[in-house]
Structure formats: C-alpha cells, structure tokens
Amino acid sequence: MNKYVERLYNGIWKENPIFVQMLGLCPTLAVTTSAINGVGMGLSSTAVLVCANLLISALRHLIPDRVRLPGEIVVVASLVTIVDMLMEGFLPSLYSALGIYIPLIVVNCIILGRAESFAMKNTPILSAFDGLGMGLGFTIALGLIGACREVLGAGTVFGIQVTPSSFQPISIFILAPGAFFVLSMLTALQNKLKAPCATNGSADKEEKENFGCTGNCMTCAEHKTEGEGK
Amino acid sequence: MSKLFNVSSSPHVRSSETTRSIMMDVAIAMLPATAYGVFQFGLHALLVLIVTILACVLSEYVYEKGMKKPITISDFSAVVTGMILALNMPATIPLWIPALGGVFAIIVVKQLYGGLGQNFMNPALAARCFLLISFAGKMSSFTLDGWSGATPLAAMRNGETMDLASMFIGKIPGTIGEVSVIALLIGAAYLVVRKVISLRIPLTYIITTAVFIFIFGNHDPYYVACEVCGGGLIFGAFFMATDYVTSPVTPAGQYVFGVVLGLLTGIFRLWGASAEGVSYAIILSNLLVPVIEKATLPAAFGRESESGWAKMFAKKEGK
Numbered sequence A: 001m002n003k004y005v006e007r008l009y010n011g012i013w014k015e016n017p018i019f020v021q022m023l024g025l026c027p028t029l030a031v032t033t034s035a036i037n038g039v040g041m042g043l044s045s046t047a048v049l050v051c052a053n054l055l056i057s058a059l060r061h062l063i064p065d066r067v068r069l070p071g072e073i074v075v076v077a078s079l080v081t082i083v084d085m086l087m088e089g090f091l092p093s094l095y096s097a098l099g100i101y102i103p104l105i106v107v108n109c110i111i112l113g114r115a116e117s118f119a120m121k122n123t124p125i126l127s128a129f130d131g132l133g134m135g136l137g138f139t140i141a142l143g144l145i146g147a148c149r150e151v152l153g154a155g156t157v158f159g160i161q162v163t164p165s166s167f168q169p170i171s172i173f174i175l176a177p178g179a180f181f182v183l184s185m186l187t188a189l190q191n192k193l194k195a196p197c198a199t200n201g202s203a204d205k206e207e208k209e210n211f212g213c214t215g216n217c218m219t220c221a222e223h224k225t226e227g228e229g230k
Numbered sequence B: 001m002s003k004l005f006n007v008s009s010s011p012h013v014r015s016s017e018t019t020r021s022i023m024m025d026v027a028i029a030m031l032p033a034t035a036y037g038v039f040q041f042g043l044h045a046l047l048v049l050i051v052t053i054l055a056c057v058l059s060e061y062v063y064e065k066g067m068k069k070p071i072t073i074s075d076f077s078a079v080v081t082g083m084i085l086a087l088n089m090p091a092t093i094p095l096w097i098p099a100l101g102g103v104f105a106i107i108v109v110k111q112l113y114g115g116l117g118q119n120f121m122n123p124a125l126a127a128r129c130f131l132l133i134s135f136a137g138k139m140s141s142f143t144l145d146g147w148s149g150a151t152p153l154a155a156m157r158n159g160e161t162m163d164l165a166s167m168f169i170g171k172i173p174g175t176i177g178e179v180s181v182i183a184l185l186i187g188a189a190y191l192v193v194r195k196v197i198s199l200r201i202p203l204t205y206i207i208t209t210a211v212f213i214f215i216f217g218n219h220d221p222y223y224v225a226c227e228v229c230g231g232g233l234i235f236g237a238f239f240m241a242t243d244y245v246t247s248p249v250t251p252a253g254q255y256v257f258g259v260v261l262g263l264l265t266g267i268f269r270l271w272g273a274s275a276e277g278v279s280y281a282i283i284l285s286n287l288l289v290p291v292i293e294k295a296t297l298p299a300a301f302g303r304e305s306e307s308g309w310a311k312m313f314a315k316k317e318g319k
Helices: A003-014 A025-031 A035-058 A065-090 A092-101 A103-107 A109-117 A124-154 A176-194 A196-200 A205-211 B019-041 B043-066 B077-087 B096-113 B123-134 B152-157 B164-169 B181-193 B200-216 B221-229 B233-240 B251-271 B278-295 B308-318
Strands: none
Touching: A003 A124, A025 A035, A025 A092, A025 A103, A025 A124, A025 A176, A035 A065, A035 A092, A035 A103, A035 A109, A035 A124, A065 A092, A065 A103, A065 A109, A092 A103, A103 A109, A109 A124, A124 A176, B019 B043, B019 B077, B019 B181, B019 B233, B043 B077, B043 B096, B077 B096, B077 B123, B077 B233, B096 B123, B123 B278, B152 B221, B164 B181, B164 B221, B181 B233, B200 B221, B200 B233, B200 B251, B221 B233, B233 B278, B251 B278
C-alpha cells in the first residue's frame, strides 16, 4: 500500500482515534448530541490537525528537544485561534452550539499526540496525511456517534425527521449517559469488525498476519513501536 | 459389609440452597405486593408485569443463545429482575416502555458485564432510572381509581399532610409494587424467616433515612413516619438494596452500605429536584460497594485485627 494512503487507512480504521486509541473523549462525549455538531467538531479538529502536523514536522529540526512541548502547543494554539475566529465569523450557529469545545481543541490529546509521536519524526507531507487520516477518523467517529444519538434521542439525522411520528424519542441518548452507551456499542462493533483476533483470540497465525495487529497493541512487541516511523 | 469412609477435600458441609431456590424465595416474597398492586390498579398492572418479565427472560435467552453461552433463564434471576422492574412502574404505563426497560436491564446492565453475579449495579433499578430519565412524563404520572394525583411524597413536599393508615395499607397513588407497606412487610418477613436476607442493610437504611429526615427535614415524628412509608423506601430497602450481587458481603460493610443509602436518600428527598430518591440512592451506593468491602475486610483468623481502613491507608502511604 502506498505510504500516504496507508496513513489515511491507519487513521480512519486501524488506529481510529476514538474507537481504537480512545483519545479526545472529552469533546466526543460532550458535543455529539447531534450529527451536525459531531461532524462540525470533527472537521474543525481535522483542519487544525493537518496544519499542525505539517507545520510541526517542517519545524522539527528547529525546535529544541527540551522545549518541544511548549513549541508544539504554540503552533496548535495559533491554529485553533484562527479556526475559532473563522467559525465565529462564518458559522455562527455551529460556533454557538460547540461553545467552549472549539478553544479546547488546543488541549485535544489527538493533536498533541500526533505531533509528538508522528510529526516530530516524519516528513511534512507524510505528517499532513497522517493528520488528515486521524482527522477524518475523528470526524467519522463523531458523526456516527452523533447520528446514533440523534436518531435515538430525537428521531432525526442532520435535523431531518427519519423516524415515523409514532416513535417516542428516548431522551437519555442526547443526555450524558447516552454518549457513553453509544460510544461503547460502536467501539465494540468496530472491535468485532476490525480483526477476528481482536475479540476472540482464536485466530491463527496466518489470519494475524493478514490483519496485521492482534488488537492488543500494548502487549504486542512488534506493534508497540508503530507510529514512530519506519 | 465394611463401612466405607469417604475421603474428600473441603467443603464438607454443603447447603441445599441454589441460585434458583433463592430467586424463587424472592419472587414469592414479592407476591403479596404484586397481588395488592394488581388488585388496586387493575388488569393493566398485571399486563405490565407479564410484559416486563417476558422481556427480561426473552432477552436473557436470546443474548445467551447468540453468544453461545449456557442458558441461565431457569435460575429465575431474570424473572426476579423483571418483577422488580415492573413493580417500579406506574400502572398506566404504555406496554412498550416496560418491554424496553426489560431489554435494557438484562442486555446492557447484566449480560454485557458478564451475566448474573458480574453486574455492578442492580439491573432493574438501572433500567428504571434509564426509563425515568428518558420518559419522565410517562414514568411519573400516577393514577388511582381513574383519578390522577401526586404521590404522597410529592404532596408532603407541598405541605399537605397524609393519612398514615392509608399509606400503610396502600390506598395511595404510586408505582405498582411500592404502595402497600403491609404487603411488602409480609414479603420481607418471609425473606428474613427463610434467611434469604439479613436485616442489617434494610434496618440501617430505614433508620438512617428516618433520622436524617428528622434532623434536617421536619421534627414531627408523624411526618417522618409518612416519609418512611411513602415512596419506594420499604420496597427498596428490603428487596433492592439487599441484592446479593450489588451489596457488600462483609457484615460491617452492610451497615456502612445501609448508612450511605440512608444519607443519600435523605439528601435526595430533602434537597433533590424530585420528591423521591430511593432508586438513585441505591444505584449510586452500588458503585461504592467494592470500596466498602475493601475497607471492611475482616482480619484473617490468627492475624492481628487491624481494621480495614487502617490497612487501606497504610497501603497508600507505603506507595
């Protein structure tokens, strides 16, 4: 697989920031009350991720190792401020729906995580693709969670009524507990689909090689170092 | 014929109790309250009961079949969950709500955590809170003899005085199973006599709630008695707080558990948004059970009787 396409596949499916890495759960649980909020949050984070990865990777030889975290944060914070102002100017309704979570993208662990583990060690273009993959994975995850919560909790998707009028919305799904229910169910589903060996441990060696990862990356020696560049 | 000596490893003393027999006892103990509820609220209450139990048993069967696990519906635990859930519903509820609650109780709260004995929270109560948050209007509209009215607790909150005798017998609006104190006490007495439950949790719970309300709420003993008889306190204390899976096993822990339950119920009732707080108090206390058990672990025979708390703090400092 082409290494750029591989980055996209990695971010969207194999190491999806929500369903696999469980990063950035604070905006995930808080803003996904509707599909449009989820996608809006995801796309604004994607914009920041791509630019942050590109810039940090380009600056990686200039940033002294000892102050790399403040350096990364300065880059990310500047980008978030730009996104924040643009959204306030052009998408005021989404801006008010997402509220404090737009400025909080600065401390989103996905962004700092990718900058630290990928952009600091790889070339700018590859890092931008990594950011794009992670960002799209984040957007898809948030969109899915938002859509599920919206259907169950309000009977709509992207504001369009999809359930018959006899359907009584289960309002717990647009409240905080619903976010946990939907996140856990979708994570379980993704685990089940991703690799047979991830959930049942019965896959043989050949299958493991085909799917690349046993799902338990913390204990698996050969995959522990993944993401640190090859 | 020579006498054969059977040599075997411990345990040598076995109890004839099984999960099934205990669950049967609990179900039998709930029958007086159930019968009273059906008698008072009519046939729809019976339908609610049947639908909830069926939903619980069927979802347990379907899940275990689908996951290729041993089928455990014959141990009656799903029936008991269904009964508790149904008795926590208003009688006029549309039937699909208890069905949804039954599925949620068994699949999400019980089976996803590993089935009976693994659930961290009382399944019936978690489902009840799920429904209460989702369908607040339908779950808290109570009618009695075609007349819709506030539950005694809500009425007392508004400063009305209640008739203690009718609350004791159950001539009040409320959920199917919680209204009749006398029917619940008959069931509870059966459980105590059969040694299915001990009185530690229920009594500590009820006394703590009463004392709390006496101190912080109203200094009138009659008012406190009405608070104890009203709402789900008696039902919750004897039938839900004593659930084996979600209550502490250590005797000292059971007293602590009862006190925590009583304090939470008192706080919710006096200062909460709703007049009733037993369900939330129980599921919140369920979450504290592992900590309570760790803190009240008795010393092993022959060891220094160091208290559990001291051990816990010593461990922390050691780190």
